[in-house]
Amino acid sequence: MEREVRYIVVTGGVISGLGKGLFISSLGKLLQSKGYKVVPIKIDPYINVDAGTMNPIEHGEVFVLDDGSEVDMDLGNYERFMNLTLTNKSSITTGKIFQRVIEKERRGDYLGKTVQPIPHITGELQHLYKELARESEAEIVLIEIGGTVGDIENQLFLESVRELALENEVFFIHCALVPVMGSVGEQKTKPVQQSVRLLREMGIQPNMLFCRSEKPLEEYITKKIAAFCGVKPDYVISGPDVKNIYDIPLILDRQMTAEKVLAGMKLFPKQKDLRDWKKFVENMNNPKGEINIAIIGKYTQLKDSYASIIESFDHCEGNLGYKVNLKWIESSEMESPNADFNQVFKNINGILVPGGFGSRGIEGKIKCINYARENNIPFLGLCLGMQLAVIEFARNVCGLTYAHTTEIKPESADPVIDIMNEQKDVKNLGGTMRLGKYPAVLKEGSLAKNLYHSSEVYERHRHRYEVNNNYIEILESKGLVFSGKSPNGKLMEFIELSDKLFFVATQAHPELKSRPLSPHPLFIGFAKAAIENSRLLAEKDKSVEKVLILN
Numbered sequence: 268m269e270r271e272v273r274y275i276v277v278t279g280g281v282i283s284g285l286g287k288g289l290f291i292s293s294l295g296k297l298l299q300s301k302g303y304k305v306v307p308i309k310i311d312p313y314i315n316v317d318a319g320t321m322n323p324i325e326h327g328e329v330f331v332l333d334d335g336s337e338v339d340m341d342l343g344n345y346e347r348f349m350n351l352t353l354t355n356k357s358s359i360t361t362g363k364i365f366q367r368v369i370e371k372e373r374r375g376d377y378l379g380k381t382v383q384p385i386p387h388i389t390g391e392l393q394h395l396y397k398e399l400a401r402e403s404e405a406e407i408v409l410i411e412i413g414g415t416v417g418d419i420e421n422q423l424f425l426e427s428v429r430e431l432a433l434e435n436e437v438f439f440i441h442c443a444l445v446p447v448m449g450s451v452g453e454q455k456t457k458p459v460q461q462s463v464r465l466l467r468e469m470g471i472q473p474n475m476l477f478c479r480s481e482k483p484l485e486e487y488i489t490k491k492i493a494a495f496c497g498v499k500p501d502y503v504i505s506g507p508d509v510k511n512i513y514d515i516p517l518i519l520d521r522q523m524t525a526e527k528v529l530a531g532m533k534l535f536p537k538q539k540d541l542r543d544w545k546k547f548v549e550n551m552n553n554p555k556g557e558i559n560i561a562i563i564g565k566y567t568q569l570k571d572s573y574a575s576i577i578e579s580f581d582h583c584e585g586n587l588g589y590k591v592n593l594k595w596i597e598s599s600e601m602e603s604p605n606a607d608f609n610q611v612f613k614n615i616n617g618i619l620v621p622g623g624f625g626s627r628g629i630e631g632k633i634k635c636i637n638y639a640r641e642n643n644i645p646f647l648g649l650c651l652g653m654q655l656a657v658i659e660f661a662r663n664v665c666g667l668t669y670a671h672t673t674e675i676k677p678e679s680a681d682p683v684i685d686i687m688n689e690q691k692d693v694k695n696l697g698g699t700m701r702l703g704k705y706p707a708v709l710k711e712g713s714l715a716k717n718l719y720h721s722s723e724v725y726e727r728h729r730h731r732y733e734v735n736n737n738y739i740e741i742l743e744s745k746g747l748v749f750s751g752k753s754p755n756g757k758l759m760e761f762i763e764l765s766d767k768l769f770f771v772a773t774q775a776h777p778e779l780k781s782r783p784l785s786p787h788p789l790f791i792g793f794a795k796a797a798i799e800n801s802r803l804l805a806e807k808d809k810s811v812e813k814v815l816i817l818n
C-alpha cells in the first residue's frame with residue numbers, strides 16, 4: 268500500500284511580499300519539531316525556467332542548491348529554517364513546467380491527444396508533487412504557491428492543488444494582509460474577505476488563515492474574519508511584524524499553529540522540542556556585545572541581493588551572542604579620489620567582499636581589500652571577493668600593476684583571473700556556470716582547515732572565472748597561501764594570508780550553507796576575528812586615553 272502523504276498548500280492574498288516563504292519555513296520547522304519529516308516546494312509563476320537569469324536587483328539573490336540548480340531565494344529560507352538540503356525538485360516555475368510538458372509532447376508521449384493546460388499541465392504538476400513526496404520520503408509536503416490569488420498567472424497552480432485535494436489529504440492555508448486605516452487605527456478585514464472570496468472562486472476553501480498585520484490581531488477582528496471566511500476562530504493565526512525573522516516559529520508555536528495544522532490533517536504531535544531554537548533566538552535578542560562589519564557591494568540598495576550573507580551573520584549572532592551591525596558600502600563610491608577610507612572604516616571590525624558580476628565598482632572593491640590587508644582588518648572574500656583579493660595581491664604585493672580578470676579586461680597583460688577552460692565555448696547564459704556542490708581539499712595547518720575541522724569540504728559554486736594557474740608560483744612566493752584546492756589540484760578554491768588576524772577568501776559561496784543551529788565555520792571564524800579586532804581597538808582607545816591623562 269502506498270504511504271499516505273499529507274500536503275499543506277500555502278497561498279497569498281491582497282498583496283505580494285507578505286512573507287509566505289518565511290511562514291512556510293517556520294511552520295516546517297515546527298512540524299519537524301513535532302517529529303514529522305517534511306519537504307517544501309516553491310512554485311513561481313514567472314516564465315524563466317529558473318532564477319539564474321534574473322537580475323538580483325529585481326528579484327533578490329539567486330540561491331544555488333547542491334545539485335547546481337539556481338532557484339528563488341525562498342529556498343534559502345527553507346533550507347535554513349528546516350535544516351534541509353533540497354534539490355531542484357523543490358522548485359517549479361511556469362517556464363519549467365511548460366518546458367517539461369512541451370518536451371513530452373514533442374517526444375510523442377501524449378499519443379495523439381490534444382495537450383491542454385487542464386489536465387496536462389495540472390496533471391504534470393501533481394505528478395511532480397507526488398514524485399518529490401516519494402523520493403524525499405517526507406510525510407508532509409509543503410507547497411508554496413507564489414504570487415497572489417486573483418493573478419492570471421498562478422491559476423493553473425491553484426487548479427492543480429484543487430485537483431490534488433480530490434484524492435489526497437490537503438490542508439489549505441491562506442496568507443493575507445490585515446491593514447490598519449486612518450487615525451483610529453482599526454484593523455480592516457475586507458481585503459482578507461475579498462481574497463478568500465477569490466480563492467473560493469477557484470474551488471478552494473482555506474482551512475486556516477495567516478493574517479499579516481503590523482500588530483497582533485484584535486480578538487474581535489479574529490472572530491469577524493473567522494465568521495466571514497468560514498474558518499474556525501482558533502484557525503485564524505496572527506502574524507504581526509517582527510524584528511527578528513527567527514522569532515516567527517516561536518510566535519506560531521505560542522498559537523499552537525503546528526498542533527492545529529496537524530489536527531486538521533488528522534495527525535498528532537509525536538514529540539516536542541524547540542529548546543535549541545529558543546536559545547538561539549534568545550542569544551540574538553540579548554546580545555552581550557556588538558561588532559561592525561562592512562559589506563562592499565554593488566546591489567546595496569536591495570539587501571535581498573545579499574540575503575544569505577545577512578542570514579549567515581544572523582546565525583553568528585545566535586551562536587556567538589554578539590550583535591553584528593552591517594554597514595553597506597556602495598563600491599563605486601569608494602573609487603572617487605575623495606573617498607576617505609579612514610572615515611568610512613572607522614570602527615569597522617571586519618570587511619566582506621561578496622560575489623558579483625560585471626565591471627561596475629570593481630576598482631572600489633579592490634581598494635577596500637587593499638585597505639583591509641594593509642590595516643589588518645579581518646577580511647572575508649566570497650567568489651568575486653576572492654578573485655579581487657588575488658588581483659589586489661598581484662598588483663600591490665607582486666608588482667603586477669596591470670593584473671586583472673579577463674571578465675572585465677579581456678586583453679589584460681596579467682590575467683591572474685581567467686575564464687575556466689570548460690566555460691570557453693559556452694554560449695547560453697542560463698544554467699551554464701560552474702554550479703552547485705564541489706569538493707575542496709584543505710591544506711594541512713591552514714586557518715581554513717582549522718575552522719572547518721576537516722580536510723575535505725563541500726561548498727556551492729556559481730562562477731565562470733578562476734585563478735589562472737600560471738600565476739600561482741609568483742603569488743605563493745610572495746606569501747599568498749592557496750589553502751584549498753579542487754581534489755585534482757587544478758582549481759584554487761581558498762586563499763589566505765597567514766600573517767593577518769583573519770584574511771580568508773573562497774571561490775565558493777559558503778553563505779548558502781549556513782544554518783541557524785549549524786552556522787558556517789568561515790563566518791564564525793570571521794565574526795570571532797572581528798570580535799578580537801573590536802577588543803584590540805577598545806584597548807588601543809584606552810591606552811590613548813591613559814597617555815592623554817598622564818600628559
Ligand code: GLN
Nearest residue numbers: 622623650651730731732
Ligand atoms: N563574476 C565572477 C565569475 O563568474 C564571480 C561570480 C560570483 O561572484 N558569483 O567567476
